[in-house]
Amino acid sequence: MSSISPSVAALRSQFGAAIERHLISSAQTIVYVSRDRLHDVLAWLKDSPGQDFNYLTDVTAVDYRDPERPLEVVYQLRSLGRRADLRIKVALDKRAPLEVRTVYDLWRGADWLEREVFDMFGVSFTGHPDLRRILMWETYAEGYPLRKDFPLRGHFSRAEQTRQALAANPEAHYSLEELSMAEAYGELPQDMQERLARGERGFLK
Amino acid sequence: MGLTNPAAGNAEDEVTTVSAVSPNWVTTRLDFLTNWARSNSLWPMPFGTACCAIEFMATAASRFDLARFGMERMSFSPRQADVLICAGRLPFKLAPVIRRIWDQMPQPKWAISMGACASTGGIFDNYSMVQGIDTIIPVDVYVPGCPPRPEGLMYGILLLQKKIKGETIADDTLRDEKLVGPSGLFLPPHRVDELSEPFGNSVQQTRSS
Ligand code: SF4
Numbered sequence: 026m027s028s029i030s031p032s033v034a035a036l037r038s039q040f041g042a043a044i045e046r047h048l049i050s051s052a053q054t055i056v057y058v059s060r061d062r063l064h065d066v067l068a069w070l071k072d073s074p075g076q077d078f079n080y081l082t083d084v085t086a087v088d089y090r091d092p093e094r095p096l097e098v099v100y101q102l103r104s105l106g107r108r109a110d111l112r113i114k115v116a117l118d119k120r121a122p123l124e125v126r127t128v129y130d131l132w133r134g135a136d137w138l139e140r141e142v143f144d145m146f147g148v149s150f151t152g153h154p155d156l157r158r159i160l161m162w163e164t165y166a167e168g169y170p171l172r173k174d175f176p177l178r179g180h181f182s183r184a185e186q187t188r189q190a191l192a193a194n195p196e197a198h199y200s201l202e203e204l205s206m207a208e209a210y211g212e213l214p215q216d217m218q219e220r221l222a223r224g225e226r227g228f229l230k
Numbered sequence: 231m232g233l234t235n236p237a238a239g240n241a242e243d244e245v246t247t248v249s250a251v252s253p254n255w256v257t258t259r260l261d262f263l264t265n266w267a268r269s270n271s272l273w274p275m276p277f278g279t280a281c282c283a284i285e286f287m288a289t290a291a292s293r294f295d296l297a298r299f300g301m302e303r304m305s306f307s308p309r310q311a312d313v314l315i316c317a318g319r320l321p322f323k324l325a326p327v328i329r330r331i332w333d334q335m336p337q338p339k340w341a342i343s344m345g346a347c348a349s350t351g352g353i354f355d356n357y358s359m360v361q362g363i364d365t366i367i368p369v370d371v372y373v374p375g376c377p378p379r380p381e382g383l384m385y386g387i388l389l390l391q392k393k394i395k396g397e398t399i400a401d402d403t404l405r406d407e408k409l410v411g412p413s414g415l416f417l418p419p420h421r422v423d424e425l426s427e428p429f430g431n432s433v434q435q436t437r438s439s
Binding site: 160161162167170175176177178179182183184185186187188189190191192193194195 | 322323325326327329355356357358360361365366410413414415419420422423425426428
């Protein structure tokens with residue numbers, strides 16, 4: 026049998042009532058945190074000695090079939106040094122705008138993970154530097170496909186879906202700029218910098 | 231060699247050797263010659279999007295050896311390709327891509343839809359998947375299977391060769407470009423709905439008004 030993660034007691038003494046409840050499911054400790062303190066909690070888990078959750082494995086969300094039940098945003102944390110996992114959840118009331126503060130400033134890997142949650146569930150992450158759709162094309166107009174109220178085949182007729190898909194211009198969005206190569210240039214190794222500087226795309230100009 | 235010269239008819243039961251006329255010519259129909267050349271040197275544009283592409287690679291590799299049918303040269307440039315083989319499911323996000331590649335291929339060109347997903351959407355009857363690539367580009371041969379065995383794909387290719395051998399260069403409607411029209415589709419919208427209709431016990435899809 027697995028036991029509860031020691032982080033829970035530490036979190037409770039540190040944040041008190043902001044830690045709403047916790048449970049163990051499939052050997053995984055799950056902690057529900059209030060939305061207001063979520064960013065503080067995650068920052069604390071990342072940086073305080075003894076926690077060191079330095080790797081954000083995943084950000085995802087769960088929409089339950091019961092429309093009364095809140096939508097949950099899930100943060101799966103791992104401490105690579107301590108080999109420990111922790112799952113943090115925050116419940117968002119579906120009657121209010123689905124908003125939660127970004128954790129991009131804590132883990133850069135949150136960039137695309139949060140974009141995916143935005144794309145599929147419509148949760149907006151305030152403070153995210155580039156919150157756009159990532160799986161569906163950017164002009165996708167049917168809504169948020171992983172919401173439970175989204176019909177499996179989408180809202181539009183197949184002809185309309187096909188027409189909108191054909192009207193998208195993939196080249197407008199997928200380029201070196203899309204991969205932020207230009208911004209990351211200074212951090213690349215020397216030989217790669219040289220290769221890119223010679224490159225035919227000439228993005229440095 | 232002793233071939234009979236058909237031009238000589240049976241007038242005098244004359245036997246002409248080919249070399250006696252010319253060492254280097256035979257008579258044939260132009261259609262036959264063109265189709266023979268076209269059908270035996272199909273250069274595929276592999277559009278492998280999913281699991282079917284693995285089976286396509288097996289078809290091209292040594293055990294099944296697509297080269298036997300004149301297709302050993304995979305053309306990753308659409309400008310040099312003759313037949314687009316869509317191996318795998320096509321999400322809506324890739325629809326403009328396959329359409330662009332198809333438009334870039336010069337005539338004469340053909341398309342093979344490999345597998346259940348490319349042909350009908352297969353098990354992916356959902357919001358993100360094209361329900362058959364024939365709603366995006368015209369298709370000549372559909373190969374069923376999930377995935378089709380290499381023999382299945384080869385049978386499809388042989389069917390395509392047979393189809394090409396029945397074509398005539400006099401009929402230039404065969405070479406009409408079926409472009410995306412003002413409606414944003416290359417088929418009328420109701421045709422797209424019809425082709426995309428779910429089957430079995432699935433519920434109705436929303437129809438175009
Ligand atoms: S038909 Fe089957 S094997 Fe082919 S792409 Fe679809 S799921 Fe994969």
